[in-house]
Amino acid sequence: MKCLCIDPSGTGTTGVFFFQVGKKSKYILSEYKSKKWEEHLSFIIEIVETLKPDIIIYENTTYIYGRQHQGTVGLYKLIGGLVTLKYIFNFVQKIDSIAVNQIKPFKDKLFSGREKIEGLTCKVGRGKGWRYKRQKISLHQLDAIIVYHLWSDKSLESKKSIEKKITKLKSKKRLGVRQKEELERLEGFLVDKKY
Numbered sequence: 001m002k003c004l005c006i007d008p009s010g011t012g013t014t015g016v017f018f019f020q021v022g023k024k025s026k027y028i029l030s031e032y033k034s035k036k037w038e039e040h041l042s043f044i045i046e047i048v049e050t051l052k053p054d055i056i057i058y059e060n061t062t063y064i065y066g067r068q069h070q071g072t073v074g075l076y077k078l079i080g081g082l083v084t085l086k087y088i089f090n091f092v093q094k095i096d097s098i099a100v101n102q103i104k105p106f107k108d109k110l111f112s113g114r115e116k117i118e119g120l121t122c123k124v125g126r127g128k129g130w131r132y133k134r135q136k137i138s139l140h141q142l143d144a145i146i147v148y149h150l151w152s153d154k155s156l157e158s159k160k161s162i163e164k165k166i167t168k169l170k171s172k173k174r175l176g177v178r179q180k181e182e183l184e185r186l187e188g189f190l191v192d193k194k195y
Helices: 037-051 070-083 100-112 139-151 159-170 177-192
Strands: 002-007 013-020 026-033 055-060 094-099 120-123 129-132
Touching: 002 037, 002 139, 013 037, 013 139, 026 037, 026 139, 037 070, 055 070, 055 100, 055 139, 094 100, 094 139, 100 120, 100 139, 129 139, 159 177
Parallel strands: 002 055, 055 094
Antiparallel strands: 002 013, 013 026, 120 129
16 A cells, blocks of 8 residues: 655645555655645646555645635645546545644644654754654654554544444434534545454
8 A cells, every 4th residue: 555645735835755555665755845836736746646656645624714824725726636636647546634633633742742653753952853763854744644644543543433433423413514524534444444
């Protein structure tokens, strides 16, 4: 399995974490800076063409901010481009996302030591910062790693807790848009992870 995990930005820095599991396990960390969302999309398309991931997972926005800024529109356009990649590349089997409001609290827990990701360390002080397997990484690359970690089996809830959440959602008379998305995501975990 080959995963491409993305912390997208329409007008700033896009962080990328590529992870391949299997006989030849490897990872690649990269990032791209530009003020133009089209250049971010071109960067990602080039990675997809080269590395041929089976799955693309990206940090998704909540689409609701206290205040909008110029970069928001570029981010929306970039996310739209990401979602279409499975229609352009026949080797991409799935495109999924993790909400930004899951990533930020998890990153706080990492920093405080309440959560851990194998191979990831943080040292406080001048010239220190985050490292993944001894390689210094940016905060955008860190977010891309967190995207993979939250999506992967390493931090997913147990089958029992997922089934309990599914039952609770299905018992409601009417589901909102986000609840329907959550139900679909949870049901997808049971199918994709083959519990």
